[in-house]
Amino acid sequence: MTKKTIAVLPGDGIGPEVTRAAIQVLENIARLHDHEFVFKEGLIGGSAIDEKGGPLPLETKEISAASDGILLGAVGGPKWDRLPGANRPEKGLLEIRKALDLYANLRPVKTYSALIESSPLKKEIVADVDFVIIRELTGGLYFGEPKKREEIDGETQAVDTLLYKESEIKRIAERAFQAARVREGKVVSVDKANVLESSRLWRETVDDVHDSYSDVELSHMLVDNAAMQLIAQPTSFDVIVTENTFGDILSDEASMLTGSLGLLPSASMGSTGVGLYEPVHGSAPDIAGENRANPLAAISSAAMMLKYGFGMEKEAEQIEAAIEKVLAEGYRTSDIAAKTDDAVTTTEMTDAVVKALE
Ligand SMILES: NC(=O)C1=CN([C@@H]2O[C@H](COP(=O)(O)OP(=O)(O)OC[C@H]3O[C@@H](n4cnc5c(N)ncnc54)[C@H](O)[C@@H]3O)[C@@H](O)[C@H]2O)C=CC1
Ligand SMILES: CC(C)CC(=O)C(=O)O
Ligand SMILES: [Mg+2]
Helix, strand or coil, rough: CCCEEEEEEEEEEHHHHHHHHHHHHHHHHHHHCCCCEECCCCCHHHHHHHHHHHCCHHHHHHHHHHCCCEEEEEECCCHHHHCCCHCCHHHHHHHHHHCCCCCEEEEEEEEEEEHCCCCCHHHHHHHCCCEEEEEECCCCCCCEEEEEEHHHHHHHEEECCCCCCCHHHHHHHHHHHHHHHHCCCEEEEEECCCCCCHHHHHEEEHHHHHCCCCCEEEEEEEEEEEEEEEHCCHHHHCCEEECCCHHHHHHHHHHHHHHCHEEEEEEEHHHHHHCEEEECCCCCCCCCCCCCCCCCHHHHHHHHHHHHHCCCCCHHHHHHHHHHHHCCCCCCCCCCCCCCHHHHCHHHHHHHHHHCCC
């Protein structure tokens, strides 16, 4: 029997709906394997602003830092959209990533075989999509200072700073080369080195790190081209390593190769040993509270926690197999259903995954 403490940060919008689904699956995996998972809930994002006056209360930080793994839903929503940047729900997410030094965000993009037929893209291409985006998560544009507004000559201007230190690029490049060694051995580093100084440092540093990984094939690609190649030749990718903003955007784009943003999981890891696991999607205010959200990205993120955080590979595979099975049986939430009338609810999809675990 293995005991693990899991911090659960549901957040806003569909966050609580999809984390509930992930917890239900984890409880059943624990039952089937005689593990004990202790769930400790914390506030983050808009709900934390409403209840505690800030997007990342100290208590949430403490619960998270003391846990064996963090399961997060999503933060944000129109209710808080007019707040200043420093006190927005999204700031809570950025802060916890920084506080726990979660610099490496793994976003696997792999098509479920049951969804190949219904893809609007060419079946032979979609069938073989299998790559991972390794997104740098604690540097770049979302964190660089100065980040402010100011009045200059009677006009308001705003500045964000895209800043990378060599050490930050080095450690994410190492993660990418290590990941490639257990995959197909190919890394594409995505940057905008034709324009950005930070990208030129990125490219030089990735090249330097590559000297110690000469068994891995490395190429560089400009981000605008990468956005196009993801659609034109997605099967040419194995590991994509890129900076924070580019990785954020490219992964949402890549999700559509699999069928929906509601399918993509992620794992964020760093130097402290505690990982954070969350779907790639946001709080989806347009469908929040309607029991329509696809819970599979969150459930699959929980599987990543078992695999990467707890070393429970067999249990993680069991969850992934259950997801494959329910999709093969025809269960579809509205984001992946051919007709809205045929769609199942979040809870129906979750119950089906739990049943498929047995
Ligand atoms: N990690 C996080 O907490 C993130 C938070 N956000 C925040 O979420 C809020 C909404 O942002 P959006 O730009 O609308 O992005 P979003 O990712 O929340 O939604 C984009 C579209 O995808 C759909 N979608 C997302 N997840 C889904 C799921 N599980 N099942 C079915 N459909 C799904 C939504 O209904 C919407 O049409 C904003 O406040 C934003 O800042 C956005 C991205 C990530
Ligand atoms: C707060 C944002 C950076 C969240 C987001 O879009 C993401 O991490 O994918
Ligand atoms: Mg995003």
